Amino acid sequence: MQEKEYILRVQDLKTDFKVGRKTVHAVNGVTFDVRRGKTLCIVGESGCGKSVTAHSIMQLLPPNGMIAGGSIDYYTPSGACETLSDYKRNGSRIRAIRGKEISMIFQDPMSTLNPVYTVGSQIMEMLKKHEKVDRAEGKARIIRLLGELGIPNPEIRYDQYPHEFSGGMKQRIMIAIAMICNPTLLIADEPTTALDVTIQAQILDLIRRMQKNYGTSVILITHNMGIVVEVADDVAVMYMGRVVEFGSVEQIFANPMHPYTKALMKSVPVLGMNKDRELTVIEGTTPDASTVFTGCEFAERCESARPECFQRFPKDTVVEAGHRVRCLLYEEGGKSNG
């Protein structure tokens, strides 16, 4: 039964942005599944469409953005299927799901908390919107959660304002806001990019622990391959609005197939690596988002590109159960030529 196994299935999602008179295909046919209780990492560089994908799921696109095609199916714990992509962006259905069943953590904890309200009241607002609880009970629940998130003296911290918290502590508050209604799916958009490494380690630990305790499924968006290895069960590598490779973390790291994935892994310095080795360079720059392609988007920067790569779009090829790659090298007959 796929409804039991999957919590979210994204099929051929297309999201467009209107910029001036031009239309930019920020997400261009993205397909992936999130398994129940597991973590999916979406990796890619800036402008690859990873954040737009997350915002599409939540129907939180800016006014000039719209879902142009494909479907996002969300399977509730009771087994019902809700097609999120069909909901109106501010309709009551999506608002009931947003924050309650699917919630989101953003990159910058400094600007996502409102400085004029205490953190307690900001968490309480979220709780009251989705559940009928009285104040005392709600407060007790929030304080319990804050304690669980490793915030010292939660009773005192409850009545403090965001400026009294450090960056790491603010990100914990954001997690508290996201987790207070026990969501089934948590989307974390670069949750640690603005934080120091030692604080990043704390926050990643925390997300993992919350996931274990509550069985939450997680979509974690990042550009850091190291974080992927640490937290992911499944990985989707994105480039120019498309998923170029999808598989389990073992499949992706033990046997990366797409040239972009391979290059991405070899282009970052790894702690303790041989210093005489040159880093692998991905030549050129990421193309402009409005570029019109006739073939593989990565071809012009790809070392293994062949003339064919510029002429037609590659198809998704399943190379192994659960591992698919979008590259001509692996299409049928491709191997014999290459």
Place this chain on the structure above:
Amino acid sequence: MTVQKKKTSLAKRNWQKFIRNRMAVVGMIGLFIIIAACLAAPLLTPYDPTFINPGIRALSPSSEHLLGTDRLGRDIFARILYGGRWSIMIGVVAAMGANLLGAALGCISGYYGGKVDSVLVSIQEMLSIFPGTLINMLCIGFMGKSVRNLLLIFTFTGWPGVMRIVRGRILSLKQEPYVESCRANGIGGTSIMFHHLLPNTLGPIIVNSTMNVAGYILSEAALSYLGLGVPDNVPTWGNIINAAKRLDIVQTLPMLWIAPAAAICLFVLSINFFGDGLRDALDPSSK
């Protein structure tokens, strides 16, 4: 070695942003027509704006005198065209003076900080808490009515606004890495202020100047209407209205005040639309 020069300019990009804004383009065309008409006044009308002809006093509009004549027999249409030259000149020169002074003082104040800054800010605050019209009237009273005095007064009372804008921009700009990079190379303060920082505040200064042109034309009109502006023999839009102070003239010779008032309104509206458009086009954060 020859290096091929391929120049792409910021001005071109800003121009494209500007012409996308309809109202701004309308404003620009309006400005162009008014200014061109004033400059081409001798071609558009055969009459001398200051020539007194008692034979044709207080005529109604006709094909000969498009807007009629005033009580001294001067052609109103001619007076408005020639008066526009003076009004616009006063507005533009005063705005340029006030903005140049304000920008220079703002630069110095923001970049050096410390004592210089405190003194300049205090003077600026004192000037801005005083009602502007009152200062202008007092100064005219002391210095006497003349175009030159009016320009001087507008310049010396008008700089605080620009100075505040420029000082604020400089305060944030001087933290930018490209400025630090100059300082690390030992480049002097004058060059950093006027070569690196000031061009980055040009957008707000230009916008403020256009708005000030409108403001000074209105101020001049107001002062002249009160009889404290330019001398009576200089036909400015304000002076023309001044002639229409008496109630019987307001009723019997409506063109004497409707026409200059309309000219002022059109010019000020045009320049405000134009200024708004400029502000949006020159704002680097807008696309």
Place this chain on the structure above:
Amino acid sequence: MAENREILLSIRHLTMEYQPNRRLFEKKKPSVKAVSDVSLDIYSGETFGVVGESGCGKTTLGKCIVRLLKPTEGELLFRDDEEMKDLLKLDRKTSFALRRKIQIVFQDPYASLNPVHTIREAFDEPMRVHGIGGGSREKRTQMIADALKRVNLQPEYMYRYPHEFSGGQRQRICVAKALVMEPKLIICDEPVSALDVSIQAQLLNLMRRLQRETGVTFFFIAHDLSVVQYMSDRIAVMYLGNIVELADSEALYAHPMHPYTQALLSAVPVPVLHEKKERIVLKGDVPSPMNPPTGCPFHPRCAHCMERCKREKPILQEDMEGHLVACHLYREKE
């Protein structure tokens, strides 16, 4: 590399205190010690890495070296014509002349170039004031073209404005701009942390190549330990304005001694499967520099904290050949 061991810059007891601005009728605020008593030597031709978390004083240290900030105390001895000169006690002329020898590359490539000037103008002014190219405009243009070619950019790009370049290109332009001054030392303040992963490698490889070609010395400041470790010959770890450990890059990775270094190393996520190492998760946050802890600055978060650590500040001492650490754990005999 550092074989010849000729000291290029010797930092002696450098302290930088910020005195917050006091306004009328305001109580005196405590000063903030961003860098406290830092001493280190940088050898010619090496890459010296400084690593630490935000607020540890690494950027302040870099800005003191290029003299954007005036240190409260200490000496900066810089080798010029076989002579060590204190940069902080020079006459105006020498001080100005030495500025071209120490250049800086900033973190944010979008703010490092003035948007109203073309690349040529940005390069030209510092060259002109320092008399590079002998006052000839053609010569300078030629040198700018060469510098751009060196960082793999086309010479005709010099007539373009910064907004026409991507972040990676701009950062290469900034490196070229530093190089054209023919410096001895380039301070690189987080040069890659604002860039995308695939672009980082381009810049890092480029910097290594340029060092091989010109023998320039890099002072490489970053928060990303993997990048610093890859780039540097020696590394100083900073915490709350103090150097807590200083060692060869390999030694620091293989045998980190200070508990903070150990935690920092263990916290870096490594993109290799099944390399599940024992992670030391530090409790709490970095204390505010306005109100630093007594004794060892790290003691409130340290797992090995002893009574002595709360009272007495450990000094940076050589423990093994070239491996310095400031920690009481290694001085128990005393």
